[in-house]
Amino acid sequence: MKYVQEYRARDLAQKLAAAIAREADTGRDYHFMEFCGGHTHAIFRYGVQDLMPENVRFVHGPGCPVCVLPVRRLDDAVEIAERHNVILCSYGDMMRVPGTKQRSLIRAKADGADIRMVYSTMDALKIARDNPDRQVVFFAIGFETTTPPTAVAIRKAQADGLDNFSVFCNHVLTPAAIQHILESPEVRDLGTVKIDGFLGPSHVSSVIGSEPYEFFAEEFRKPVVIAGFEPLDVMQSVLMLIRQVNEGRNEVENEYTRVVTREGNLKAQELVSDVFELRQDFEWRGLGMVPYSALQIREAYAAFDAEKRFAVSEKASREVKSCECPAILRGVKKPTDCKLFGTVCTPDNPMGSCMVSSEGACAAYWTYGRFRADAPAKAKKEVAA
């Protein structure tokens, strides 16, 4: 709450909260899935849920890139680093995610593997240039915002004839995952996850545009509003979703017109489609195998594909047994439903991926939501004051 109070536009937040309360039909519930981990984080950090009426709920989606990577792929990355004696470069978020038997990149590094944290793919290229006698692998993860930088790096490596650089590609696609959630038995048959609409991701959409969402807004009859990351953006978008639901519309609307257009960043899209092609199947933590939901490196750039360069064994991978991340990522459970939450599992000692990244639902609950038992009523009073 404190953040919304500090924010200059507190008046606007109050007005939006009042409009949402006024327009939300008290005779029904509204469940909106925020797909993107950046929104999950913002909703907790700024206490947005506390400003919503009782019948407007956020369902946290699988849009945290670190959270959805299956343990298997993480184990493979560790194996590439250890068995093939390469320099493995990874984004910081990935470093502490536990793999099978709690083995994270950080642990493997402590045991002697050469694993380096990088901020950017350009840092990884530089490491390759500085170490011509070593193989350097970039552990690429992320959604559509993080994919174009990987594409640029691969093209640069090719242009510069950098033959000791390759990419372990784990890039995944947002629209495919949303469609998969809508087709899941939990949403369709069991009705255990109720979704009345989606908050569409901000920066992912700045790259792919708003057009890719049009198909499932129509096909699955669910409204989508592309929302900025700021608390007021999220609130405004909720209001737009409520209006669509009330009026029976299922459209793609764009609240974040400051950055997102219908066609997106065409230059970035061209680079991505030059370097990558669809993978037939990719496993997501929580969602299982999702067809055409990820990218692989095209044949023309096969020399830079770490999967082709470094063999990995077919060993079994295992997550911590009681970790509920898979159900949380599907929106079926909440972090507090997990036995390990806050006791065995904390950000300092994470058991699952959702507790590692600040965009993961468990980490957000732990950091911003632990003592919220009576928060909603109090927050509303404070805002009204």
Add this chain to the structure above:
Amino acid sequence: MCLAIPAKVIELADGDMATVALEGVKKRISVALLEDVTPGDYVLVHVGYALHKVSPEEADRTLKLMSEAGVLAEELEEITGGAA
């Protein structure tokens, strides 16, 4: 990881690179994903790449909010603390 920080482009360099200023910190980033970037433009920076141009007003608003909420300090640390 989904966040992007607005920064002002100070200077363009070879190979689609540029120097941006961020709260007094200068950083080399890539502008390979954008067309027609010129010094003075504000861009959203994500993992070392400019993703999108934004207006100066939008950049200012976002930066103020990020700094009030303490997000900016964290992001700056990630940018400057990463191995290079």
